[in-house]
Every structure is written in C-alpha cells, then in structure tokens.
Amino acid sequence: MELPLDYTTLRLIWWVLLGVLLIGFAVTDGYDLGVATLLPFVAKTDAERRLVINTIGPMWEGHQVWLVLGGGAIFAAWPFVYAISFSGFYLAMFVVLASLILRPVGFKYRSKRPGAAWRRNWDWALFVGGFVPALIFGVAVGNVLRGVPFDLDPMLRATYEGGLIGLLNPFGLLAGLISVAMLVMHGASWLVVKAEKGVVRDRAARFGSIAAIVTVILFVVAGIWVATLLPGYAITSDVVTDGPSNPLRKTVEVGAGAWLGNYGRHPWMVIAPLMAAAGAAVAAFGLAKKRNAMSLVSSGVSVAGVVATAGVSMFPFILPSSLNPDASLTVWDSSSSAGTLFFMLIMTAIFVPLILFYTAWVFKVLWGRVTTDEAQSPGSY
Structure with a gap:
C-alpha cells in the first residue's frame, strides 16, 4: 500500500515529535x-513543607505520561536508539527509576504519621526523587x-564499552548542573505562582532568581x-534520507x-539557544520581582530552549558513536519502517490532543494558590 507520506517526511516528523515529547516532559514534570x-x-517547618508538597501533589502523576510517551516513541520509532541507549545507560537509568519511585511513596506516606523524624526522612526522599533525576538526565544529554x-x-x-562512572566526565557533569539549575528555576517559578504569599514564596523567588542566573552562565x-x-x-x-535503516x-x-x-x-x-x-x-528578573506569569512562562521557554538546543545542534544525529563514528545513529538510518512510523503517527494524532486537553483541563480545575490551611486539611499530602 502506498503511504500518503514519504519515508523521509515520516522520519523527520518523528524526530520532531520525539523532541516535542521530551520538551513536554521537561516543561511539565520539570517543575x-x-x-x-x-x-x-524553601520550607523550614512542617506546615511550610506540606504547603510546598501540595503545590505539586495533585498534578505530578499526570506529568509522567510524557516520560512514558517518550520512552514508547523511542522504542517504536527508533529501535536502534532504544536498544543501545537503554542497555548502555542501564545503571544510570536504574538510578533514575529508583529515585523516581521515591516520589509516589513519599507523597503517599509522608503525612501518614506525625513523627518529626518520619516526615523529615520522607522529605529528603522527595528531594532525592527530584535532584537525582534532574542531574542524571542532564548528564545523559551531555x-x-x-x-x-x-x-x-x-x-x-x-x-557498549562504557560504564556508570564514565558518564561522570567534566562535560557530562556540566550538562547535569545546567539541568539542575534550570529545573530549580522552573520549580521556583511554579512555587511563586502556586504558593500563598509568605516566606515560602519569598525563599523560592530568591533561590529561583539565583538558579536562573546560574543557568545562563x-x-x-x-x-x-x-x-x-x-x-x-x-x-x-x-x-x-529514504533508504533502509542501516547506520x-x-x-x-x-x-x-562540528555541532555548530x-x-x-x-x-x-x-x-x-x-x-x-x-x-x-x-525568569531571573521575573522571580526577583515576583512576577507570576512572567516567571513561569519565561522559565518554561528557557527549559524548552535548552532541550531544543541539544536536538537542533545534533541533527540529523540522534546517538553518535565515539568508538566508531561511522556507526552513529541518525534520523535517516535508525528508524522503524515507513509503515510503522505512519501507523504510529495516526495514533499520535488521536491521543496526544487528548492528553493536551486533559492536561489543560487539570490546570484549569486546580488553578489558584495553595494555602497553609488547605495543605494541612484532611486528605492533603
């Protein structure tokens, strides 16, 4: 059957879609x-920490769909990339997943007991669940x-001849620090928008403005x-661009x-860039002045720009090889068949708009500042 789109166009569309999914994850789950x-x-007392947690508690699970979609897109559209990256970065991904597992457990169990030590330990578990993935995602891109x-x-x-320790090279760590700084900036922007006016919001604005400046530097x-x-x-x-997938x-x-x-x-x-x-x-200016919309929108633009910079700089490469550059995986030689890409495109055209609609609806329903009283009410996190 002749497809309405040629192989080259399908490959290019799926490269763009992969970037959109990664940006969607970075912007939504990033904060x-x-x-x-x-x-x-930013939170020193139990009441302050519950306030912070409740700004993201009702929404974070929905943001995981972008991570699942991104992994599924790599698996189905770019099988060479999936096979090599998921096996080569296996230990790093295990650390990321182990850290992410701490988040749902921390959200669910933290306030189930009143003990200070119990809650403090879960607070640090939530910190690990935020900091470690932010760092390792950046290290991986580097x-x-x-x-x-x-x-x-x-x-x-x-x-594959690498290892977990080998990923922690100077440039990889620099990319990891960029990732941490930009997501701290983005998270602070979210707190400025969602947290009630008070010390938590003030601290978030201060830390966020510093993180934004560090991100630029x-x-x-x-x-x-x-x-x-x-x-x-x-x-x-x-x-x-339209030949068989053979790197x-x-x-x-x-x-x-050469990346330039x-x-x-x-x-x-x-x-x-x-x-x-x-x-x-x-975002640094908006956070310093506590400008809600300016802070959140500009930090989101910055996060999207950082992810997009890596993508457009490397195009058409997706996974370059340092051992044998000729074996590097590109947009044109590491994709699935044209039929697979077209069928997936139809499914994406159906379900991604539904996800966007649901996400927008959730934002509309849950919009507004979280107060200390609401954060400590029964049923809150």
Missing part, C-alpha cells in the same frame, strides 16, 4: 523535579553530545565548550565545533 529539589531549602562508546558489527549487533560556558573543545560529528558521505552505510568525521554546523546551514535554528538564554534571563 515537579525542581520543587522537590527546593523542598528542604554524554550523548560527547558521543556514546558503542559500535555495530556488520550484522548490526551492538557492543553555565549554558554560555557549555556553548563555548561545544564551539571550541567538544568533538562534534558531521556526515561526509552522500546522505540518503553503517555512511561515513562520519569528528572535529571540534547546523546553525550556518539553517540560521533559524539559533532560535533555540536564544530561547534558552533569554528565557532564563527574563
């Missing part, structure tokens, strides 16, 4: 992670930009590093600054 990271620092130590044999069987440092020192990847052979049918060269090539070929892509830096700068 949940940021609020959890801020919990021990390592993808550096190149992942895998290779493919002629039968397309993958081997670290993002600029990372940009200079990418431009001058970090090896980037570029395809040197003819690019076949070994191309040649790739590696050189410092896309900005010369497609100047419009500079919008992504501008969103990242300008959004964080505006």
Whole structure:
C-alpha cells in the first residue's frame, strides 16, 4: 500500500515529535523535579513543607505520561536508539527509576504519621526523587553530545564499552548542573505562582532568581565548550534520507565545533539557544520581582530552549558513536519502517490532543494558590 507520506517526511516528523515529547516532559514534570529539589531549602517547618508538597501533589502523576510517551516513541520509532541507549545507560537509568519511585511513596506516606523524624526522612526522599533525576538526565544529554562508546558489527549487533562512572566526565557533569539549575528555576517559578504569599514564596523567588542566573552562565560556558573543545560529528558521505535503516552505510568525521554546523546551514535554528538564554534571563528578573506569569512562562521557554538546543545542534544525529563514528545513529538510518512510523503517527494524532486537553483541563480545575490551611486539611499530602 502506498503511504500518503514519504519515508523521509515520516522520519523527520518523528524526530520532531520525539523532541516535542521530551520538551513536554521537561516543561511539565520539570517543575515537579525542581520543587522537590527546593523542598528542604524553601520550607523550614512542617506546615511550610506540606504547603510546598501540595503545590505539586495533585498534578505530578499526570506529568509522567510524557516520560512514558517518550520512552514508547523511542522504542517504536527508533529501535536502534532504544536498544543501545537503554542497555548502555542501564545503571544510570536504574538510578533514575529508583529515585523516581521515591516520589509516589513519599507523597503517599509522608503525612501518614506525625513523627518529626518520619516526615523529615520522607522529605529528603522527595528531594532525592527530584535532584537525582534532574542531574542524571542532564548528564545523559551531555554524554550523548560527547558521543556514546558503542559500535555495530556488520550484522548490526551492538557492543557498549562504557560504564556508570564514565558518564561522570567534566562535560557530562556540566550538562547535569545546567539541568539542575534550570529545573530549580522552573520549580521556583511554579512555587511563586502556586504558593500563598509568605516566606515560602519569598525563599523560592530568591533561590529561583539565583538558579536562573546560574543557568545562563553555565549554558554560555557549555556553548563555548561545544564551539571550541567538544568533538562534534558531521556526515561526509552522500546522505540518503529514504533508504533502509542501516547506520553503517555512511561515513562520519569528528572535529571540534562540528555541532555548530547546523546553525550556518539553517540560521533559524539559533532560535533555540536564544530561547534558552533569554528565557532564563527574563525568569531571573521575573522571580526577583515576583512576577507570576512572567516567571513561569519565561522559565518554561528557557527549559524548552535548552532541550531544543541539544536536538537542533545534533541533527540529523540522534546517538553518535565515539568508538566508531561511522556507526552513529541518525534520523535517516535508525528508524522503524515507513509503515510503522505512519501507523504510529495516526495514533499520535488521536491521543496526544487528548492528553493536551486533559492536561489543560487539570490546570484549569486546580488553578489558584495553595494555602497553609488547605495543605494541612484532611486528605492533603
């Protein structure tokens, strides 16, 4: 059966959709992670901590759908990427999942007993559930930009030679710190919007404005590093965009600054890093002045810009290989079949609008500030 969309277009659409899903997760669940990271620092008493927790308690579970969709999209649309990344980063992903598991347990059990030690331990569990994923997600992106130590044999069987400790290299840690700073900024913006006026909101604004400034500084440092020192990847052979998925049918060269090539070929892509830096700068001002809408919108724009910057800088690469650059996985040679991509596109066109509608409805129903009295009422977190 002839499909209404050609293979090249389907591959490009799914690259864009993968970016949308990752940005959706970073923007929605990102402030949940940021609020959890801020919990021990912006809330000093039990009442203050319950206030903070209840700003995200009713909504965080719904945000997990973006993570599930992102993982499912990688599995179905980019099987090579799924197989290599999920096996190569296995221990890192295990740490992330173990940390994320602490969140539902912490939300459900924290206020079930009145003991100070009991609640304090769950507060730190929630902190771990926010800080560790924020850090490791950033470290993972930094390592993808550096190149992942895998290779493919002629039968397309993958081997991976890295380890968990190897991920904690200087550039990976820098990317991890950017991730933590931007999500703390985003979480603080959410608290400025959702928490009642008082000391918690004031502390969140102060920490958030600092995190926003740190985000801009670290993002600029990372940009200079990418431009001058970090090896980037570029395809040197003819690019076949509609051929079979075989990553070994191309040649790739590696050189410092190669990741900046896309900005010369497609100047419009500079919008992504501008969103990242300008959004964080505006968020810093908005948080310092406690401007609700300005803070939250601009921090969300910055988060989206940071994620998009990594994507457009690497295009068409999705998972470059540091062991054998020719085996790097790109948009054009690591996807599922055209039929699979088209069928999934139909399902996505049906269900993603439903998810967006449900998310918007939840925001509308739960909009408004959380007060200390509400946070301590029966049935709250």
